[in-house]
Amino acid sequence: MKMNGNEIRQGNIIKHQxxxxxxxxxxxVKPGKGGAFNQVELKNILDGRKLNERFRAAETVEKVRLDQKPHTYLFAEDDMLVFMNSENYEQIRLQSEFVGDSAAYLTDSMEVEVExxxxxxxxxxxxxxxxxxxxxxxxxVKGQTAANSFKPAILSNGVRxxxxxxxxxxxRLIINTEDGSYVKRAD
Structure with a gap:
């Protein structure tokens, strides 16, 4: 699907170079002289490189559609994580570095979306x-209140x-998987 350079938004995945x-x-950016453009910081999905590009409204880029498939986390084996497709029961193995720091939050039978x-x-x-x-x-400590003070804690998965x-x-606490922050107590 083609889109104009000024329509690129954060989170869009495009095919470029x-x-x-x-x-x-x-x-x-709308400078005083010249035409407006969209200054976009891009991150390569495959190898992690970063790139800053200017896209003018007249330029077109190809927006990529990814297939999202539900998977269930099964187990870790050496440095590989094993997931099962919830629809056809096929298993895939992903490097733990592919998942990154989020791997610490994986629990047995957790439902995830793989793109x-x-x-x-x-x-x-x-x-x-x-x-x-x-x-x-x-x-x-008795008498402490829930004022804007926090103390360090280590969770059951080893995350601080x-x-x-x-x-x-x-x-038991509810923890945000994106940044590891405390949300609230679990019921």
């Missing part, structure tokens, strides 16, 4: 939040985060 790029930042381009996995999307237990934190002072060890 014979590779796949995701728009990380977009800034519409494919021409039957090649491009990215993986975890649920927005997960429930984890606090493995280690400073003890609760900041939690409110009233949270103690063994409590």
């Amino acid at each position: 014979d590779s796949l790029w995701i728009a990380v930042k977009c800034n519409a 494919f381009y021409e039957d090649r996995p491009i990215s993986i999307a975890l649920p927005a939040t997960v429930v984890l237990e606090v493995a280690e934190t400073e003890p609760v 985060t900041a939690v409110p002072p009233f949270v103690g060890e063994g409590e």
